[in-house]
Every structure is written in structure tokens, then in C-alpha cells.
Amino acid sequence: MEIDLDGSFLERAHECAEFLRDAGDLLLVSHIDADGLTSAGVASTALDRAGIDHETRFSKQLDDDDLDQIEEDGYDVVLFTDFGSGLLDEVVERDFTPVVADHHQPNGDCDYHLNPLLFDIDGSSELSGAGTAYVLARALEEDDDNRDLAALAVVGAVGDMQNQGGGLTGANREVVREGVEAGVLEAKQDLLLFGRQTRPLPKLLEYSTDVFIPGISKNSSGAKELLEKAGVEAKNGDGWRRWVDLSGDERDRVTNTLFRECAKRGVDSGQIEELVGETYTLLNEEPGTEMRDASEFSTLLNSTARYERADVGFAVCKGDRGEALAEARDLLNGHRSNLRAGVEFVGDNGVTKLDNLQYFDAGDEIRDTIVGIVAGMSYSLSEVDRSKPVIAFADADGENEKKVSSRGTKSLVRQGLNLAEVMSECSSAVGGDGGGHDIAAGATIPEDAVDEFVDEVDTVVAEQIS
Ligand SMILES: [Mn+2]
Known part of the structure; x- marks a missing residue:
């Protein structure tokens, strides 16, 4: 599906943009990852160019504490990028007006809510947070300016792994096209x-x-x-x-x-x-x-x-x-x-193999923010089997919790593996929660539930691949 820059999606973007022009004390809040950073880069640059003063802050995961702090700081309007949709039912109760440019599943709605999912565009594969911020940025300029920001929007989409399967598709292609036309981007097979x-x-x-x-x-x-x-x-x-x-x-x-x-x-x-x-x-x-x-x-x-x-x-x-x-x-x-030290840790300590998965527990030896990448890289070790997903555990920030990361291969995904489903189903079965992509997903579970969790995963992966 193509982004319809003349249609209702852009119309909503224009409503958001018009509102932002007279926003008063404006705060931009964005997610901390490559897509969130580029989302903020796109939005903040467009706001600067439109002469709209704003401050910027970031959060790993938007929660009530963040909202309390924002309220306390007394902003009139808050622009959320790459998150916000999922917490909208709580955000609208707060003492500021939200503008949301996000691509995650909404929980609630507001007047200035820009999200591809509201316009029949797949937010998980066809437009990223940065792509959504880009549509807003385009609406903030009357002519074709801000098309140069398509380059950053593409970086965000790639950061969110939306180029899986050989390239960007759907609404992302429109962003690519505009970047190419603006002369800031080259897209080619390589x-x-x-x-x-x-x-x-x-x-x-x-x-x-x-x-x-x-x-x-x-x-x-x-x-x-x-x-x-x-x-x-x-x-x-x-x-x-x-x-x-x-x-x-x-x-x-x-x-x-x-x-x-x-x-x-x-x-x-x-x-x-x-x-x-x-x-x-x-x-x-x-x-x-x-x-x-x-x-x-x-x-x-x-x-x-x-x-x-x-x-x-x-x-x-x-x-x-x-x-x-x-x-x-x-x-x-x-x-x-x-990462090198992490892979070495896996090599030294080995992985435990079940019928349909292999796993390791890094404890506090590998940061929970990188253990997923280490899991993916561990496929290069001879003791790790490419025909099974890798599940990795690490101690989480939260007490009595384990952070779970999982990685598969493209060939496993072709056989039916969907780790987003695996992480979501199996974590909720043990009282945690999770999600992500088919090839890479994560979860948080109670720390005493590791054994039960891997058994669940073993069963679900078997069902998917058979
Ligand atoms: Mn994102």
C-alpha cells in the first residue's frame, strides 16, 4: 500500500502541524533507539525550520513517571514520536495537549494522533516512527522543503528492521522516492x-x-x-x-x-x-x-x-x-x-539445547540492552545450531525479572518461525510480556520462570515450524 500524501493521512498531519504552530511551551519526547532518535531528529529539525521553539527529551519506555515529570514541568503541548500511541488512554488524562506521531498499536486516541495504523498502513513493516515524523515534517512546510529529511526517515525504518526481505516496502517506498527526488538518497541493489x-x-x-x-x-x-x-x-x-x-x-x-x-x-x-x-x-x-x-x-x-x-x-x-x-x-x-566479549562468553559457557531451541543465561555478564545482538551473533559459533532459534536471558534492571531476547535466521522465518508471537504468548503464559519481530523479539519474565518459559517456547516453536 502506498502512502497517500494527498489523502487523509496527510490531512491529519496538517491538522497536527497547524496545532503545533501555536503550541506555547512545547516539549518533544521520543523513544531511545535508532528509530526514536531519527524521529526526534526529523521532528526537531522541522520544528526549528518552522520557527517553533521546543525542548527535547528521551525515554527508554514511556511510563507514568515520565508523564508525571512532564506535567510537573508545566508544558502546554507535548509531541511524542515513536511512542505515545500505546499509552494514549493515560496521556489524554494529563494536564497538557498531546500530539502523537507513532507507528505502534494505539491504546486510546486524541485529536492530534498521527499513526499509519489509523490509515490502513502497516506500522510494523511499512512505516516507522521516523517515517511518521517525516509525514508531519512535510506538513509543516508548504512547499517541497523538508524532503531532505527523508534520508533520516529511511535510517529510522532500517533501524526498525523494516527493510527485511530485501528492501523497504509500502509507505516507506514513498519516503524513499521523495528522498531520491530531493537528491539526498540513493537506493540501489548491492x-x-x-x-x-x-x-x-x-x-x-x-x-x-x-x-x-x-x-x-x-x-x-x-x-x-x-x-x-x-x-x-x-x-x-x-x-x-x-x-x-x-x-x-x-x-x-x-x-x-x-x-x-x-x-x-x-x-x-x-x-x-x-x-x-x-x-x-x-x-x-x-x-x-x-x-x-x-x-x-x-x-x-x-x-x-x-x-x-x-x-x-x-x-x-x-x-x-x-x-x-x-x-x-x-x-x-x-x-x-x-559484543565481542559477549560472544566470547557464549563460546566459553556454551548453550543449552532443547528439541526446538537453544538458550543461554548471561546473568549480569552481558548488558540486557545488547544480549539480543549477542544472541544473533552467536550463530557464528560452531556450537550454536543454525536450525534452531537462540533464546538469551540476562538480568534486568527491574528486581526479580529476567530480560529475554530471541533471534532466528531468515531461513527459520521462511519455515514459519515468528518470534514476536513466541515471545508474546510464552511470556504471558508465565506472567511476563513481550513482542517484537518475526526474526528478533524480546520479553520480560519473572526470574524464577526461566525453565517454564523455555518449555513453553520449545512447544510453540515446534508448532510454528512443523
Ligand atoms: Mn519505531
Whole structure:
């Protein structure tokens, strides 16, 4: 379904925009993750351009304490981005007027409620929080200005994994189209390996663990050999070359060689196809930087969010390429070494295997904000079975609670795995709650319910995959 920029969705956006112009004391509140940070970046930039004063703050999960604090601070109007819809029945009781630009399932409604789900657009796969904020931003300008913000909106959609299946679809395509027309975005089919802008070539191949390629993934000499076979120099005078440094012809040679080697090494054809998909380049960003590529940009933002430095990620979204960017890169480096340590922990301690899943409990050894990524990365370990989902537990902030993260593979999803359903059903069966995406989902459960929970998961996964 296409976003109808002339239709009722845009009409609602205009009503919200008109209201915001005379908002009085305005607070922008957004979610702390890549989509939430880009949502705030899009909304705040558009408000600035429209001359609307506002302050900005972030929250990991909007709750009553946040609402109490906002009320106490005496704002007249609060613009919520990337959350708010789910708590609207409580928000409307408060002593301020809410404007909500969100894409999550609504609980309640208000006059200024912009949410694709209210307009028959799928909020989980076809428009993100940043995409919704983008529609609002478009309504804040009478002409075609603010279309440059489509680039950030795409970063948000990618951050929310809406490009699964090879590219953005639905209303997101309209956002992509506007970004391309505005000259800020390039969308093209390319190798989907992570790090096309910043990683040294051999590392680009070596770190491909989404699709595991025997003899190349996690094998630096194998990765270098592949480049040799493709007749592509891995180095030039300045050091390692990156994907972005290659000519189109060189990229084709590497891609074709990679396909051939995958087939030779028994990677199934469905997985080989997943190595290529639509990629998004932010044309106003410096080549060779994280911000140039939507996927690398969203990872940079996530690594600020996971360490509660939303201020840093937000500043980068608003264009800071100095101090904030340097700090974001430090956080990213720290994040990577935490991930390495996490995977090492799983390797050292192993996983417990049931019929239809494997799990590990990291206790307080791995932060609950990164244990899900570690679970996904652990597929690269020989002791982890790619034919079963990985369930990871970590101690949560809350007392007597466990944070659960789960990861599957694309091939498991094709066989019917839906971890969002698994996490939601199985956590509520033990008195917790959860949800997410088919390939990656999470939950919070009582800490004494781990055994019962994994048994539930074992049963539900069996049903899905059979
Ligand atoms: Mn979102």
C-alpha cells in the first residue's frame, strides 16, 4: 500500500502541524533507539525550520513517571514520536495537549494522533516512527522543503528492521522516492554485508555472519583469498580499501565470486539471494563515514541509545559532525568490544539445547540492552545450531525479572518461525510480556520462570515450524 500524501493521512498531519504552530511551551519526547532518535531528529529539525521553539527529551519506555515529570514541568503541548500511541488512554488524562506521531498499536486516541495504523498502513513493516515524523515534517512546510529529511526517515525504518526481505516496502517506498527526488538518497541493489562504507574489505566479508559462508565468515585468510580470486586488490597505497572504494566492475566481480564460492561451499540458494538487496546511501554525507549508509548510521545511533546517550545520537541526527560524532564513535567502539566479549562468553559457557531451541543465561555478564545482538551473533559459533532459534536471558534492571531476547535466521522465518508471537504468548503464559519481530523479539519474565518459559517456547516453536 502506498502512502497517500494527498489523502487523509496527510490531512491529519496538517491538522497536527497547524496545532503545533501555536503550541506555547512545547516539549518533544521520543523513544531511545535508532528509530526514536531519527524521529526526534526529523521532528526537531522541522520544528526549528518552522520557527517553533521546543525542548527535547528521551525515554527508554514511556511510563507514568515520565508523564508525571512532564506535567510537573508545566508544558502546554507535548509531541511524542515513536511512542505515545500505546499509552494514549493515560496521556489524554494529563494536564497538557498531546500530539502523537507513532507507528505502534494505539491504546486510546486524541485529536492530534498521527499513526499509519489509523490509515490502513502497516506500522510494523511499512512505516516507522521516523517515517511518521517525516509525514508531519512535510506538513509543516508548504512547499517541497523538508524532503531532505527523508534520508533520516529511511535510517529510522532500517533501524526498525523494516527493510527485511530485501528492501523497504509500502509507505516507506514513498519516503524513499521523495528522498531520491530531493537528491539526498540513493537506493540501489548491492551486497547487503554490513560495513560497506567503513570496514576494510576483508573484514566486510569475514564478518558476514547473517549468512554464514564456510571458510569465509570468521576466516580472515579465506576472505582475503576470495578477493584474490575476484582479482580485486584488498589494499592500496593508503591501506585497506573499503567496498565504497571499489569500481562498479570490481564490486560485480567480488559479488559474482562470492556467489560462486557460496554455492561451492553448500550455502543454500535462498541464503545466497539474501546477500543482495536494496541499500540506501545518504548522498549529503561524507563517503566512507557511518552516516553515508542507512544501515551503518542506524547502528551508530543504536550504540548511543544502548548506553543511554540519546543526547549524543540526537545531536548527530541534527547534523553535529564534530564532538557528538566523535563521542558516538567512541560509544560504537565500546559497544563492539562489549559484543565481542559477549560472544566470547557464549563460546566459553556454551548453550543449552532443547528439541526446538537453544538458550543461554548471561546473568549480569552481558548488558540486557545488547544480549539480543549477542544472541544473533552467536550463530557464528560452531556450537550454536543454525536450525534452531537462540533464546538469551540476562538480568534486568527491574528486581526479580529476567530480560529475554530471541533471534532466528531468515531461513527459520521462511519455515514459519515468528518470534514476536513466541515471545508474546510464552511470556504471558508465565506472567511476563513481550513482542517484537518475526526474526528478533524480546520479553520480560519473572526470574524464577526461566525453565517454564523455555518449555513453553520449545512447544510453540515446534508448532510454528512443523
Ligand atoms: Mn519505531
